[in-house]
Amino acid sequence: MSLSMDWKKDRIASAHRGENPMVLAKMRSGFAVMGDTQFLPGYCVLLPSVKVNSLNELDYKQRSEYLLDMSIIGDAIQEVCSPRRVNYSIYGNTDVYLHAHIFPRYDWEPEERIPKPVWLYTEDHWFDCKYHFSVEQHGEMKQRLSQKLNEIIKNAY
Template structure:
């Protein structure tokens, strides 16, 4: 199978262990968007044993806490779709009332434009996510 998450990291690695990795995705309109990617190629979340599903979700929650702490979004969206990439992964998406699609999902039609200055400021905040993620995960996995 030709799977992008088996071939590539999927973004800038902020944290990883033998089971999974947290990556910061280069998504122009969504600085701070992260993915939590299971390392082994598994298509469906329910194919993971219960303990591994729990561990993965605790990592997703830790990334959400890191985003809330660093970026202070009005909402965080969690999504596990996998229609285009059938490899277990979660999107952790900081949302702002003035982002391009709010209040719709980020895959919906654009609602507004966002200035490059604002996106640049959010990108600067996102550079702090690596440290925040590494701080949050050990407690989440304990």
């Protein structure tokens, strides 16, 4: 990962400039990126091409493309990570711009976590460095997700 974390100040603009090290693929509606935390390996985020506050600010064609791209990321996660299922969510409460979370869910998760949203995982899962994306630990998975995404995109569009 880049020594400078300036790309985090504006993740969308840095993706357009080719400076966001988390980018997996350029998609019709935006950018597929790795999630900052990887306690559920394969967690990704879809950033839109244009910064808007919500899905409703996009026209119908843009919304359709965004939601299709979100599901395509899920397809890639399923192929590469073999989760039990994939969860999709759009909130915008903390980072107040449109972005979609795509979380793989696994059979190996603690039984009490399986029926609950990922947001109920303890705070350390979100902030402890041992769960943060690192090239050393997650680089191969990132490369495989990127390859699978680009393969799917070529056939889907």
